[in-house]
Amino acid sequence: LRLLLLLYPRAWRRRYRREMEAVLAGERLRAATVLDLLGGALDAWRQAAEARRAVTVRELARRLGLPPAAVIRALQARGLSASVDQALPRPLAEDLAAGLAAPARRSRSAGRWIAAAVVVAALALAAAARWLLAGERVPGAALALAVATLLVAGAVARRRRPGRRGWSGGDPGGAGVPASPRPHGPSPLAAARPLGGRRPPGPPGSEETESGRQEATARPGFSV
Amino acid sequence: MHHEAMDRPSTHDAGLGRFEEPAILILTSLLEGPRHGYAIVREVEALSGVHLGPGTLYAALARLEARGLIEALAADDRRRPYRITAAGRELVRGRLERMQAVAQAGLSRLGRR
Numbered sequence: 001l002r003l004l005l006l007l008y009p010r011a012w013r014r015r016y017r018r019e020m021e022a023v024l025a026g027e028r029l030r031a032a033t034v035l036d037l038l039g040g041a042l043d044a045w046r047q048a049a050e051a052r053r054a055v056t057v058r059e060l061a062r063r064l065g066l067p068p069a070a071v072i073r074a075l076q077a078r079g080l081s082a083s084v085d086q087a088l089p090r091p092l093a094e095d096l097a098a099g100l101a102a103p104a105r106r107s108r109s110a111g112r113w114i115a116a117a118v119v120v121a122a123l124a125l126a127a128a129a130r131w132l133l134a135g136e137r138v139p140g141a142a143l144a145l146a147v148a149t150l151l152v153a154g155a156v157a158r159r160r161r162p163g164r165r166g167w168s169g170g171d172p173g174g175a176g177v178p179a180s181p182r183p184h185g186p187s188p189l190a191a192a193r194p195l196g197g198r199r200p201p202g203p204p205g206s207e208e209t210e211s212g213r214q215e216a217t218a219r220p221g222f223s224v
Numbered sequence: 225m226h227h228e229a230m231d232r233p234s235t236h237d238a239g240l241g242r243f244e245e246p247a248i249l250i251l252t253s254l255l256e257g258p259r260h261g262y263a264i265v266r267e268v269e270a271l272s273g274v275h276l277g278p279g280t281l282y283a284a285l286a287r288l289e290a291r292g293l294i295e296a297l298a299a300d301d302r303r304r305p306y307r308i309t310a311a312g313r314e315l316v317r318g319r320l321e322r323m324q325a326v327a328q329a330g331l332s333r334l335g336r337r
Contacts, residue, residue, distance in 0.1 A: 016282050022302040023261045023278045033277055040279020043243075047286055078292050079309035089290040 001029060007041035009048040054087040064100055074100055117153035121146045240291075243284040246276055247293075250284055251308055251316040254294060260303040261285070288312065 001024050005017055027033050057075070061068040068084045074096050075082035088096070124146035131138045240247045246268075253259055253267040264285075265276050276284075285306065288294040293312035297305045308316070 012286075016286070018299075018302040019261050019304050020278050020282055023265060023281065026262055026265075027278060036277030036279040038279070040277075040283045043279075043283040044286070047283075047290070051290070075292070078311040080292050080295060092290060092292045095291070 001027060001033060001037065004034065004037040004041070007038070008044045011048060012044045050091075051089055053090045055090070055093050056084070057082055057086050057088060058084050060088060060093050060097065064097060066100060070100060071096060114153045117149045121149040121153065124149065240284070240287055243280070243287055246274075246280050246284040247288055248316060248319050249274060249276070250281070250288065251293065251312050252320070254306060254308040254312070255316065258297055258305040258307040260300075260305045262303070264306075
């Protein structure tokens with residue numbers, strides 16, 4: 001049965017071979033298992049071809065006209081760790097793009113409102129300056145209008161900044177998936193069946209994260 | 225008979241193709257906590273009576289991982305545990321609610337005859 005694993009793509013074998021061998025150790029040699037492995041090998045080649053169309057976080061952000069941090073936050077909202085140069089498989093990238101495009105459009109719309117508010121404020125201030133230069137008393141309404149408009153523009157601009165609301169909060173801001181805290185540990189049932197040595201990936205920059213990233217690039221779904 | 229869950233649009237097409245059913249079984253198994261491949265096979269078998277072959281298991285795991293629905297943890301010797309992500313939970317919740325609605329409707333119709 002292990003020989004059949006040679007039919008899988010090299011990147012696939014690098015990533016899954018040892019795990020699959022562990023599972024195969026509990027399998028009996030049956031025609032159904034052989035057929036299952038043959039079907040799996042065909043699918044692995046198809047997935048490898050799909051993975052070649054992967055994009056990086058940076059590239060996806062550039063295409064969406066967003067900062068890479070916005071894409072990273074959307075990934076984190078899904079419970080995934082991410083870095084700027086991480087390759088995203090096409091289906092995940094498309095899914096993220098669909099969720100992020102709507103907030104980006106709202107952001108552009110907010111930008112237009114801010115521009116309009118700044119123009120109105122500038123006109124009100126120009127009128128006030130004209131009255132001042134002419135030695136006339138500046139109507140309080142013109143000053144109030146200018147100040148109010150600038151305050152509104154400032155408030156809109158603050159809300160527009162990603163991270164203040166949205167992706168890092170309860171609603172991932174259109175990413176389509178609500179953020180949820182990571183589990184702090186295995187459930188009692190999982191604890192009853194120890195997997196041994198498992199631990200979540202370390203913080204960014206740690207040795208474990210680095211090795212995890214190297215492995216991730218070897219995965220069929222993450223290779224570039 | 226009207227079932228809200230059946231009217232609700234399904235969660236987005238996860239692009240799991242013919243691996244949708246094993247994927248839902250795997251995700252359901254992972255709801256209890258991280259599991260490695262062999263533990264998933266045993267639990268799915270106990271839960272549903274379906275035996276996942278190694279080819280199907282890893283094709284489904286690779287798809288789930290590529291779509292951010294599960295995440296691989298640090299490997300222990302030859303075994304690598306997988307953990308369900310927030311997106312995976314959301315997906316499996318939607319699928320299970322629909323299955324529950326179908327089951328309720330079917331059982332209710334059986335009871336009427």
